[in-house]
Amino acid sequence: MSVIGAENELLADSAADIKRRWDRFDRNDRVRKSSGKAGVVDAIAIGEELLKVRLQLGHGRWLRWFGNCLAERSIQTANEYMFLSKHQHAGDLRECSSIREALAVIRGGRPVVELNAAAGTVTITFAIAQRCVAGSNKLSIEQALLFSLPEQLQLRHSLEHAHNLYLALPTPPTQS
Incomplete structure (x- = not known):
């Protein structure tokens, strides 16, 4: 298998993993909201996966990959999850009652x-x-x-x- 073929396969696997994680996150969102759990940890995990792909692809290819592989998702939400991931040590985000609150703590x-x-x-x-x-x-x-x-x-x-x-x-x- 060529280097490009291996990279494409890895990116396809990453897209599938991110989609599964994000779908599971969305399904559990209603439960989280009713129980008061924030889902911040899940958002950070999705952000970490997105950051890995972004680092591998670079800026120009990243947006194209996102549009092709995660078109049903919001780039703004993806950016927020990556922001949470990058700054997860800015405070005790696990104590936040929502992703919005976690973003506010960081900012x-x-x-x-x-x-x-x-x-x-x-x-x-x-x-x-x-x-x-x-x-x-x-x-x-x-x-x-x-x-x-x-x-x-x-x-x-x-x-x-x-x-x-x-x-x-x-x-x-x-x-x-």
């Missing part, structure tokens, strides 16, 4: 917004690092909120509301 500043339509509540959890809070202002808090809201959630809030959220944040210790 150190985006609030996690969760809508509970049944209870009629919106929970906003700030995972802002102390250094980010010290430099934040009303506008940056509002922009962070707007950026992290799920697209389907049409929550209107004013600058005053964002300011009230800002005022409710714990005061960071002064830095010497």
